[in-house]
Amino acid sequence: MNNYSEKFNKMRVAGKLAAQCLDMITDYINPGITTDKIDKLCYEFIRDNGGYSAPLFYRGFEKSLCTSLNHVICHGIPSERELEESDILNIDVTAIVDGYYGDTSRMFSVGEISVKAKNLINATYESLMKGIQILKPGIKLGDIGYEIQSLVEPKGFSVVRDFCGHGISNTFHEPPNVLHYGKKNTGAELQPGMTFTIEPMINYGKYETKVLNDGWTAVTKDKSLSAQFEHTVGITENGYEIFTESVKGYRKPPYNK
Ligand code: MF3
Ligand code: CO
Ligand code: CO
Numbered sequence: 001m002n003n004y005s006e007k008f009n010k011m012r013v014a015g016k017l018a019a020q021c022l023d024m025i026t027d028y029i030n031p032g033i034t035t036d037k038i039d040k041l042c043y044e045f046i047r048d049n050g051g052y053s054a055p056l057f058y059r060g061f062e063k064s065l066c067t068s069l070n071h072v073i074c075h076g077i078p079s080e081r082e083l084e085e086s087d088i089l090n091i092d093v094t095a096i097v098d099g100y101y102g103d104t105s106r107m108f109s110v111g112e113i114s115v116k117a118k119n120l121i122n123a124t125y126e127s128l129m130k131g132i133q134i135l136k137p138g139i140k141l142g143d144i145g146y147e148i149q150s151l152v153e154p155k156g157f158s159v160v161r162d163f164c165g166h167g168i169s170n171t172f173h174e175p176p177n178v179l180h181y182g183k184k185n186t187g188a189e190l191q192p193g194m195t196f197t198i199e200p201m202i203n204y205g206k207y208e209t210k211v212l213n214d215g216w217t218a219v220t221k222d223k224s225l226s227a228q229f230e231h232t233v234g235i236t237e238n239g240y241e242i243f244t245e246s247v248k249g250y251r252k253p254p255y256n257k
Helices: 005-028 035-048 115-133 141-155
Strands: 066-069 072-074 088-097 100-109 165-167 174-178 195-198 201-203 209-211 218-220 226-228 231-235 240-242
Touching: 005 035, 005 088, 005 100, 005 195, 005 231, 005 240, 035 066, 035 088, 072 088, 072 201, 072 226, 088 115, 088 226, 100 115, 100 226, 115 141, 115 195, 115 201, 115 226, 115 231, 141 174, 174 195
Parallel strands: none
Antiparallel strands: 066 072, 066 088, 072 218, 088 100, 100 231, 165 174, 165 195, 195 231, 201 226, 209 218, 231 240
């Protein structure tokens, strides 16, 4: 036992529900489904399993999750838009259970996608996992950003600067900011008991962003494709724990369909 085991127990429950929600929606990701329908199914799944969808009414956001398609980087708003063959899509779910938050997102592919899109998705997933694998007390926040940046930039992709990961526990967004670019051995030192997200947004082209008139939807300024994966993690005495691991073993698309 330690002074954060109660917090970790609750983070585990919330994280698992968010991950199970993404597992659940995977079979529905086919041409013709609207992003509103995805929103509704996930809202009901979380509610029916004892949770609440954190994005709903968060700072005026009117849906229960984010659906970010193609050149949308993050915070895409579910709508009547139907998924189409060759779309790539990020679904970002945050569940609150017993006052604690689990925040996770994955990419999905609709039918057959371009080689370009596959390469971007694979690199983004690898960069998240590379950022996670080094986690332990004593390393610095900048080390995480360094790992992510040094994996994707040699492939010609760019790391979004305008959005970052965040501390998370019994509030949705709390310090520290977790940047997805950076220099080794810079920034705050990780301590046992810390809980935060890592959620790299990687663009096929340049990293500049633009927010649409709806006040939320963030897109690539050059209209290039963007991908993102997100996990909520905790720092333990010797390493880390991922709270939002898929229960079905889903990591990146295609999800053995
Ligand atoms: N889930 C997002 C994150 O990873 C936040 C979404 S806030 C919303 O931090 F209001 F846009 F839903
Ligand atoms: Co987040
Ligand atoms: Co999220």
